[in-house]
């Protein structure tokens with residue numbers, strides 16, 4: 001497919017030892033063929049970009065319906081009024097400049113025997129390797145009464161888009177003294193600290209505009225990510241505005257009446273809301289089911305070394321859709337998984353050994369302006385499983401000074417800028 | 429132990445041939461591709477190839493010895509005022525820290 005290019009050969013020689021990272025000769029001519037990537041979010045867009053970076057002659061096609069991708073990270077800051085909607089949107093020109101072919105469509109079906117994927121445009125794409133990073137889909141009706149129609153009244157806002165904007169409008173329309181109720185699912189779900197950061201960001205907005213408002217969190221668990229730090233931060237910034245009720249105190253919601261904005265708990269208690277935010281149980285994006293890579297859990301089992309599906313050879317899955325515990329379902333995790341998968345695919349197509357996989361995560365959460373907290377972890381593949389490197393990672397210290405919290409708020413901003421530039425930015 | 433990257437590459441190639449792909453845990457040798465992948469876990473904060481445009485310091489082209497010392501200090505937990513690096517660096521061993529310091533120091537040729 002790729003004709004041998006003398007110019008590339010010479011420039012590879014010229015680059016010589018400088019390109020310590022990747023032997024240029026192999027990079028330029030080895031990896032031929034086509035990789036189709038479905039989903040232009042954190043996992044998919046990273047994979048497309050790094051495939052091209054590692055193997056410029058590889059044909060890489062990214063399939064994503066949205067012209068602009070709005071990120072879940074920092075969508076809570078949008079709810080708070082600390083970020084504009086535009087500032088959390090990213091287009092695909094940077095990926096195009098990097099040589100990725102971007103097709104704005106949905107992938108409707110995968111034929112893993114013929115190695116094709118059918119798009120909503122009717123077009124069919126052939127692939128040598130397929131990467132699926134479709135994120136999550138909601139398990140409609142897993143929580144009684146919560147289906148797609150209910151979500152138009154009681155938004156989940158767990159995919160950044162019209163749902164997020166709807167929730168913000170409802171917050172604006174709510175009277176002072178109203179109650180914002182959020183229901184939170186059991187693990188696993190997208191972004192373990194996300195609901196608790198949202199509570200803080202909604203509280204930030206209320207504290208400015210509706211100081212008598214209440215926020216009630218009904219949780220199907222007793223423990224959650226960075227719990228002690230969140231409880232401390234909520235109290236420090238918002239006093240008693242946020243009330244959290246865990247599983248043991250009847251926090252588990254079993255039924256939703258979106259029309260009445262009412263929820264029912266496991267022990268039969270009713271809560272009425274003025275704004276109702278239901279974060280429902282989730283599963284891998286449906287295209288993963290179509291591709292036959294999902295197991296009974298609703299998620300995608302993958303090989304720890306490469307994120308190739310354990311069920312169908314040649315198909316890789318990334319990000320929230322996968323069973324990657326102890327890695328959380330985070331944008332940061334999806335980004336490092338995508339880099340590993342891209343390197344594994346290029347190695348495979350060039351007949352080399354795949355590099356040693358390296359994974360990491362850091363999730364920053366904002367309690368309020370100038371008050372940030374984080375959780376970090378470093379992971380590796382060991383005997384076919386992903387494990388956290390012993391002794392690594394952890395959460396911000398509980399006794400962190402105001403300066404420490406301010407620094408983490410600033411670094412959270414930096415993380416967002418660096419991460420989105422690494423993925424959607426113009427090539428440097 | 430000073431050694432040219434060329435020599436290192438030959439050595440690690442031979443080691444790997446002999447040992448059949450050592451795992452990441454306690455890795456005794458790292459291929460150039462391994463190090464590039466490892467460095468990718470830093471880009472989300474320090475910028476692609478360590479070129480930062482934010483409040484997080486850039487790594488790109490910094491002196492190798494300084495990068496190594498900083499990382500070793502983070503790993504030992506002996507750096508006041510550090511927010512996240514003390515937690516992250518405990519996930520990287522001496523060999524990895526060495527290779528990362530060299531990779532970012534030599535990143536000058538990369539965009």
Ligand SMILES: Cc1cc2nc3c(=O)[nH]c(=O)nc-3n(C[C@H](O)[C@H](O)[C@H](O)COP(=O)(O)OP(=O)(O)OC[C@H]3O[C@@H](n4cnc5c(N)ncnc54)[C@H](O)[C@@H]3O)c2cc1C
Pocket residue numbers: 038039040041042043044063064065066069071072073074075076105106107108133134135136157158159190191194198285286287318319320321329330331332333334362363364365
């Ligand atoms: C409120 C909130 C806050 C968060 N904050 C953070 C944070 O601060 N830090 C962090 O690391 N993570 C955060 N996350 C988590 C983060 O959003 C996800 O982990 C991340 O988006 C996962 O990446 P992904 O590639 O798996 O899915 P996504 O980024 O959701 O990308 C999936 C893409 O696939 C597309 N797609 C789906 N199906 C198809 C199809 N059939 N054909 C074509 N395209 C398709 C979708 O349109 C979408 O663009 C947050 C999440 C939420 C909800």
